[in-house]
Amino acid sequence: MMETGNLKKNIYIGIWIFILVIFRTSVCVYWDIKGVSPDILFVFVICFAVLEKSFSYCVAVPVVCGFIMDTLAGRTMFLSVLLFSLSALITYAAGEHFFKEKIAFAMPCVFVFTFISEFLLMLLSMGTGADMVREIKSVILPAALYNTAMTAVIYPMCKFTLCKKVRRELIKKVRKRY
Secondary structure, three states: OOOHHHHHHHHHHHHHHHHHHHHHHHOHHHHOEOOEOOOHHHHHHHHHHHHOOOHHHHHHHHHHHHHHHHHHHOOOOOHHHHHHHHHHHHHHHHHHHOOOOOHHHHHHHHHHHHHHHHHHHHHHHHOOOOHHHHHHHHHHHHHHHHHHHHHHHHHHHHHHHHOHHHHHHHHHHHHHHO
């Protein structure tokens, strides 16, 4: 039988994914800058991997988010699943040795893995050629920067909603004031 804590966590994660999918499909398309819009599901997956202590969650959440993105974006099935999962697992593994649970670790991870993922998607879609440099400058680099900027918004919200320790400390501070 599932613990109450895990049930709450699963519900919070489900709500996060639902809201991000709705936001991604309805609002983010209007936030494009020169044709590049943020991939907030990818940002969420990396932020989640930085904050999460459980390996099983770091495997399951990217798979679910990647599957949703593959379905919505019309990409080759399981391509986003693969990119999201590898990025999250590498982030999780590196976080265990470095700065786990720090935004200073999440931001470079989002930048690097967005760049790598977008570069791989470019290679699969257009191959190599003279347009690669233009594509890197006009799409990949702006996407990586945009996702990194979105990390500054999504990470603190993830930390507040998904980390029990942070919520408990905030509740204690509020109770002390009143």
